[in-house]
Amino acid sequence: MTEPYDLITMGRIGVDLYPLQTGVPLAQVETFGKFLGGSATNVAVAAARLGRRSAVISRTGRDPFGDYLHQALRDFGVDDRWVTAVDDHPTPVTFCEIFPPDDFPLYFYRRPKAPDLVIHPEELDREAIAAARIFWITGTGLCEEPSRGATLAALEARAGAPAGGATVFDLDWRPMFWGGEGGASGDGGASGAAAMAAARPYYEAALRHATVAVGNVDEAEVATGLREPGDCARALLDMGVELAVVKQGPKGVLAVHRDGRTAEVPPTPVEVVNGLGAGDAFGGALCHGLLAGWDLEPMMRYANAAGALVAGRLACSSAMPGPAEVDAFLAGR
Numbered sequence: 001m002t003e004p005y006d007l008i009t010m011g012r013i014g015v016d017l018y019p020l021q022t023g024v025p026l027a028q029v030e031t032f033g034k035f036l037g038g039s040a041t042n043v044a045v046a047a048a049r050l051g052r053r054s055a056v057i058s059r060t061g062r063d064p065f066g067d068y069l070h071q072a073l074r075d076f077g078v079d080d081r082w083v084t085a086v087d088d089h090p091t092p093v094t095f096c097e098i099f100p101p102d103d104f105p106l107y108f109y110r111r112p113k114a115p116d117l118v119i120h121p122e123e124l125d126r127e128a129i130a131a132a133r134i135f136w137i138t139g140t141g142l143c144e145e146p147s148r149g150a151t152l153a154a155l156e157a158r159a160g161a162p163a164g165g166a167t168v169f170d171l172d173w174r175p176m177f178w179g180g181e182g183g184a185s186g187d188g189g190a191s192g193a194a195a196m197a198a199a200r201p202y203y204e205a206a207l208r209h210a211t212v213a214v215g216n217v218d219e220a221e222v223a224t225g226l227r228e229p230g231d232c233a234r235a236l237l238d239m240g241v242e243l244a245v246v247k248q249g250p251k252g253v254l255a256v257h258r259d260g261r262t263a264e265v266p267p268t269p270v271e272v273v274n275g276l277g278a279g280d281a282f283g284g285a286l287c288h289g290l291l292a293g294w295d296l297e298p299m300m301r302y303a304n305a306a307g308a309l310v311a312g313r314l315a316c317s318s319a320m321p322g323p324a325e326v327d328a329f330l331a332g333r
Contacts, residue, residue: 004131004133004162005053005054005055005079005128005131005133006052006053006054006132006133006134006287006291007044007047007052007055007132007134007135007136007287007291008054008055008056008057008128008129008132008134009040009041009043009044009054009055009057009136009137010056010057010058010135010136010137010141010150010151010154011039011040011041011057011058011116011136011137011140011170011172012038012040012041012092012114012116012138012141013036013037013038013040013056013058013059013069013083013092014037014060014065014091014092014093014110014116015034015035015036015037015068015069015093015094016035016037016094016096016316016317017032017033017034017035017093017094017095018032018033018035018095018096018098018274019031019032019095019096019098020032020033020314021098022099022100022273022274023099024098025097026097026107029097032095035315035316035317035318036069036073036076036316036318037094037316037317038058038116039172039283040056040058040136040137040141040170041069041073041078042277042280042281042316042317042320043136043170043280043283043287044056044078044136044284045076045078045280045317045320046280046283046285046306046320047284047288048076048077048078048284049076049321049322050288050306050323051322051323052287052288052291053079054077054078054079055079055081055082055128056073056078056079056082057119057124058083059084059085059086059115059116059118060083060084060085060091060115061085061086061089061090061091061115062085062086063090063091065090065091065093066085066091066115070083072317082125085115086118089112089113089114090115091115092108092109092110092114092115094106094107094108094109095107096274096276098273098274098314100271100273100274101272101275102272104274104275104276106276108174108176110177113144116147117141117143117144117146118146118147119141119146119147119150119151120146120149121146121149121150121153123150124153124157126153129154129157129158130158130159130160130161131160131161133165133166133291134165134167134287134290135158135165135166135167136168136170136283137151137154137155137168137170137206137210138169138170138172139170139171139173139174139206139219139222140172140174140177142199142202142203142206143174143178144177151206152202152205152206155167155206155209155210158209159209165211166211166212166290167209167210167211167212168210168211168212168213168283168286168287169203169206169207169210169214169241170214170215170283171216171219171220172215173199173218173222175192175195178196178199179191179194179198180192180195180196196221196222200223200225203222203223204223204239207223207236207239207240207241208239208240209240210240210241211242211243212242212244212245212286212290213236213239213241214244214247214283214286215245215246216246216248216249217229217232217246217248217249220232220233220235220236223235223236223239224236224239229246229251229254230254230256232244232246233246233255233256237256237258241258242259243256243258243296245286245300247279247282249267250267252264252265252266252267252304253265253303253304255299255300257296261295262296263297263299263300265297265300265301265304267304268301268304268305268307268308268333269308270308270309270311272311273311273312273313273314274311274313274314274315274316275311276316277310277311277313277316277320278308278310278311279307280310280320281303281306281307281310281320281321282303282304282306283303284306284320285302285303285306285307285326288302289302289303302326305326305329305330305333306320306326308329309325309326
């Protein structure tokens with residue numbers, strides 16, 4: 001096997017078609033930009049931009065959009081060897097509307113089934129997964145079979161992870177993938193409670209294998225049934241992780257470690273253009289900090305800064321900052 005990866009992520013990949021006009025309903029948008037997308041993929045890109053050797057486990061359709069995604073991954077320096085094609089399902093496309101500072105509705109085109117949900121357990125390179133310094137999975141990967149079984153099998157393979165290696169569960173709540181309604185987060189409309197109840201047993205199973213959990217308050221509620229950030233963090237620790245990171249939007253981020261360390265960091269102010277990629281930039285920077293062995297407070301400040309930089313830009317993947325950009329941004333605060 002080659003040298004272990006700093007980071008392997010497993011989850012969504014697709015094409016983001018984002019309007020080049022802001023403050024305009026999708027029905028009135030005339031031009032779009034095409035970008036590599038999918039939260040797990042964006043996290044791998046964000047880490048690669050920070051100098052980390054990263055790879056993605058996912059699937060595309062056997063179509064021109066799939067070809068585009070492979071080329072984009074290579075251009076970003078992300079290994080695409082475990083991104084394979086599915087014959088029966090097209091590469092997913094996601095549209096958004098951009099209403100700064102805090103309204104960015106998403107429209108997922110992932111039916112009848114997204115290729116990234118057709119990852120089978122027997123296809124996994126368990127040796128590479130076990131050897132990675134960080135392995136990252138998402139809640140979406142648990143929503144349907146065979147991806148659910150593959151995600152849990154990959155987590156089981158992490159029993160052989162290197163000492164000090166991290167297994168990160170991005171709580172990544174998308175209620176429409178679980179039979180709910182609503183947008184990218186929130187309670188899922190009238191069917192939100194039922195969607196959360198359907199997801200919770202699988203979140204609990206994943207948390208038993210994870211060492212780090214990261215998500216916003218809505219996402220933490222899916223796993224814990226709680227909404228107060230401190231209560232969520234403590235519940236996530238009780239469910240098995242060593243580090244719980246609860247993002248609180250305009251209130252900043254809370255990180256609590258099993259050893260008693262705590263950091264609560266305010267947000268980094270920025271003029272928001274498109275907030276959709278900020279969480280993925282935060283995730284890639286979090287991985288960078290974990291790999292560097294940083295303490296909680298500087299790691300959260302760095303991750304917040306990376307997220308803020310992307311929130312101030314239109315795109316997600318191509319907007320991910322390099323280390324010099326993050327350092328300069330922090331120095332100017």
